[in-house]
Amino acid sequence: MALYNDTVMEHFMNPRNVGEIENPDGKGIYGSPVCGDMMQVTLSIDENDVITDAKFKTFGCGSAIASSSMATELIKGMTVEKALEVSNEKIVEELGGLPAVKIHCSMLAEHAIKNAIYDYAQSHGKEYAGLEGYDPDAEHHDDCDDDEESGCSSCGN
Amino acid sequence: MRNVYLDYSATTPVKEQVVKEMVPYFTEHFGNPSSLYAPGLEAKQGLVTARQRVAELINAEPEEIYFTSCGTEADNWVLEGVADAFKEKGNHIITSKIEHHAILHTCQYLEKFGVEVTYLDVDEEGFVRPEDLEAAIRDNTILVSIMMVNNEIGTVEPIRELARVAHDHGVLFHTDAVQAIGNVPVDVKNLEVDFISMSAHKIYGPKGVGALYKRKGIQIPNLIHGGGQERKKRAGTENTAGIVGFGKAAELARLNLHSHINHSSKLRAMLWDRIEKEIPDILLNGPKDFSKRHPGNLNIALSYIEGESVLLMLDLNGISVSTGSACSSESLGSSHVLDAIGVPVTKANGAIRITVGDNTTEEDVDYVVDTLKQVVAKLRELSPVNGAEGW
Numbered sequence: 001m002a003l004y005n006d007t008v009m010e011h012f013m014n015p016r017n018v019g020e021i022e023n024p025d026g027k028g029i030y031g032s033p034v035c036g037d038m039m040q041v042t043l044s045i046d047e048n049d050v051i052t053d054a055k056f057k058t059f060g061c062g063s064a065i066a067s068s069s070m071a072t073e074l075i076k077g078m079t080v081e082k083a084l085e086v087s088n089e090k091i092v093e094e095l096g097g098l099p100a101v102k103i104h105c106s107m108l109a110e111h112a113i114k115n116a117i118y119d120y121a122q123s124h125g126k127e128y129a130g131l132e133g134y135d136p137d138a139e140h141h142d143d144c145d146d147d148e149e150s151g152c153s154s155c156g157n
Numbered sequence: 158m159r160n161v162y163l164d165y166s167a168t169t170p171v172k173e174q175v176v177k178e179m180v181p182y183f184t185e186h187f188g189n190p191s192s193l194y195a196p197g198l199e200a201k202q203g204l205v206t207a208r209q210r211v212a213e214l215i216n217a218e219p220e221e222i223y224f225t226s227c228g229t230e231a232d233n234w235v236l237e238g239v240a241d242a243f244k245e246k247g248n249h250i251i252t253s254k255i256e257h258h259a260i261l262h263t264c265q266y267l268e269k270f271g272v273e274v275t276y277l278d279v280d281e282e283g284f285v286r287p288e289d290l291e292a293a294i295r296d297n298t299i300l301v302s303i304m305m306v307n308n309e310i311g312t313v314e315p316i317r318e319l320a321r322v323a324h325d326h327g328v329l330f331h332t333d334a335v336q337a338i339g340n341v342p343v344d345v346k347n348l349e350v351d352f353i354s355m356s357a358h359k360i361y362g363p364k365g366v367g368a369l370y371k372r373k374g375i376q377i378p379n380l381i382h383g384g385g386q387e388r389k390k391r392a393g394t395e396n397t398a399g400i401v402g403f404g405k406a407a408e409l410a411r412l413n414l415h416s417h418i419n420h421s422s423k424l425r426a427m428l429w430d431r432i433e434k435e436i437p438d439i440l441l442n443g444p445k446d447f448s449k450r451h452p453g454n455l456n457i458a459l460s461y462i463e464g465e466s467v468l469l470m471l472d473l474n475g476i477s478v479s480t481g482s483a484c485s486s487e488s489l490g491s492s493h494v495l496d497a498i499g500v501p502v503t504k505a506n507g508a509i510r511i512t513v514g515d516n517t518t519e520e521d522v523d524y525v526v527d528t529l530k531q532v533v534a535k536l537r538e539l540s541p542v543n544g545a546e547g548w
Contacts (some may be wrong), residue, residue, distance in 0.1 A: 012469065033503040033542050034459055036463060036491075057541035061465035064538060081424035088356070 004138065007096040008066040017067035017076070025124070027065035028115025028136070030109050037064045039112040041072065045120055049080045056112070063095075063102040064109075070090040072095050080117055084130025160475040161521045165359075165453055165514030166308055166336060167479055171402065172361040178405040179363065182398035184486045190395050191386065200397045207404025211368055213333075214407040216344040223387045224400050228335040228356035229259040230380065231369035232302075235331045235352045236263045236392075238377030239300040241350050243329075251328075253277045253285050254497040255312075256304050259354075260333055261493075273297075282444045283312030283498050294326045301330050305337035305353075309494040309510055310443030311454030313341055320350045326525050329375070335359055335367075339410035339417065340451055343526040351375055357399065359450075361515065363408030366399035382418025406512060417515060421452035424513045424522055429455055431526040436533055442500055442508060458495075458504040462536040463544055467509055470532040476525055479510045 002009065024042035026077050031038035037060030044053040056073040058065050071091050077084040088106035098106060115136045121128060162170070169204065182203055189206055208219040225231045252260055252269070254276045264274045275293045279285055285303050287511040294301075301323040306313050322328040331352035337343055339360035344357025345378065353370035357363055369389075371377070383392030410417070426447065432439065444450040459467060463482030471478055495505040511525075537543075 008282075009469075009473075013473065015539065029541065033461075033506065036502075036506050038541055057539060059461065059540045059542045060463050062469045064463075065466060 001145055003099065004062055004066070005016040005096045007094075008063060008098065011066035011069040012062045013093065015065055017053075017055050017072040018057065020057060021053060021055050024116075025035075026118075026120030028112050028117070028119055030112035030115055031048065031060075033059055036060065037105060037108050039064070039068050041068075041110050041112045041116040043116050043120060045080060049126075050081055051075050051078055051080065054113075058108075060105065060108065061102070063098050063105040066095060067091050067098075067106040067109040068112075071106075071113060076111060079131060080120070080126075081128055083113060084117060086113065158436075158475045159518075159521075159524055160477075161525055162477045163513060163517065163521070164477050165517075165523065166451070166510065168358045168364065168513060169361045170516065171358075171363055172288065172406065172409060174409065175362055175402045175405045178308045179398045179402040182401050186397070190397060191384070200395075203397055203401040203404075204395060207400045207407075209402040210408040210411075211355070214338060214343070214411045215355075215370060216346050217353075217370050219433065220388075221345075223371060223391050224395065224403070225367045225369055225391060225543070226365060226393075226396070227367040228333065228354045228359075229367070231258040231354035231356075231367050232257070232258050232265050232333055233370055235301070235354065235371075235377070236260065236267060236302065237380060239329060239331075240267050240270075242377045243299040247295075247299045248525050249273045249275070249277045249294050249298040250302065251277060251290065251298060252302045253279055253304070253482070255279050255283055255307055255309075255494045256302070257308055257333060257335070260302055270486040272442065277303075279312075279497055281498050283307050283310050283447075283494070284444075284449075285314055285319060287315065287318045290319055291326075294323070295326060298328050299325070301304050301328055303330075303332060303333045304433055305334040306341060306451050307443070307494060308336045309492060310456045310498065311336075311451035312444055313337070313449050313451065316350065318347045320348060324349065336451060338407075339414065339454070340421070341418075342414065345370060345372070345442050357403035357406055360406045363402040365397045366403045367394050367457055372432070377508040412417045413515075414494055418452045420515065421513050421517075422447065423453060424517050424519065425453055427519065427522045428511065428513065428526065431522070432457065432529065435526065435530055440500070440504055442495060453517075455511045456495075457509055457511070458500060459509065459533055460504060461540045462533065464488040464507055465481050466536050467507070467532055470535070471525075471528060474528045474532075476528060480508060 023043040024045040025045040029040045039058045042055050046052050054076050056068045056072050058068040088110040091106040118136045171198050176311050186199040188200045192199040208222050212219040212222050277289050304314050323330040329351045333354045334349050335356045351372045356367040381392045440458040442456040468480050490506045
């Protein structure tokens, strides 16, 4: 009996791509410790728009860490356009499923990656269809604060 | 792999002597205690002995003990019963912000029916201040309910003093002593309380059985309606084996009280000494004076990491502890207790509760600290949060 399946546990115990790239081409942070989860993604992107390396650091529960590991694995070697299509559903699917209450943890990874790509697009003067209308400051933890009663509706915190 | 259970406040293993006394009540003495023939009377005798033993644990009279299905039922019974029985006198109940949900959610339920509830603040170590209680009492106050020992941070409340304040104003006093019995001395004659909730499975007895102590002379309506069991106060065929088990566990808890307290506090001190020295950036939640704390309890906030990750990694190493933090497996949302004592959410998210008990050994303590050090280091390496950024 375990809370998570073997794939999730394997990624949690042996997370891939942990760390921070020095002088990254793109860097994104999403969430905050107040909300109970936070992820930082750094990317190396070559002249052909291919993600050659991705590294993460995550504060969060088992599924947040496993989602971070899986998501960074998925986008390595992808073009930026393709990486923007990696949805949280895709991350959950690759992990073989997450408990219903933990689905939001995969959102963390999707958003942190998008933020890192947004940062890359801004600093390199690029535009991507997948970023159209994207607001990196839109937090899913809109209503997250220190008040117990009015916590984050999507993560329960 | 070594298995180390360190969550004795969640539940305890049933002692072998307890199981041994219970078994015949499933098989030989299976009769209904309400039946008048021999097998029924044998079962009834089991209840008599158990009632005596539970009464002795808290220095009460056997006729003041009513068996229930759990501690939660006893809590519900007192709150709902007093609210009903004293509705002519008033509709105000006083409790604290750090009570168990068995109290808090019952109070919220009663609020729907017009009962007014004051939730007292506690200090930074979780203590209810008698002067705050005094100030909150009104003419229409009918009950004060304050837990004896907090389940998360181990605070031992000044129950005798608080009960005195309530009684000076003619108000009844209830205490949820589920975490207290077997861990601190509980003497109803000394404490002068009117109601006490208890549970068997926290004192090495079985799950599914609790009890309410109700001081002689106080009448409240029943919670569970039906047959005439428990002197017509709590209907439903008695959980004979469970009650017998509770009785044996209560007897052992009384006889072993001091050795249990000594053993637990010694190991808890060893655990804390090592953790405090060897793991940086931690915070002890709850009383710093261990003499005012549950003898086995530690609640530690580990900065920069999240509690569930710690729990999972410890679990993979055979160690069971609990967390009241945000992403804990069953209950999302941070701990109302840590919130009430002013622990910032960023720290509360990384809080774990460790409770040692009778089966814990010194080797367990060393194994846990060695493992916890590695787990914390590994998760901190993974974390984007660090002290330099002010978290």
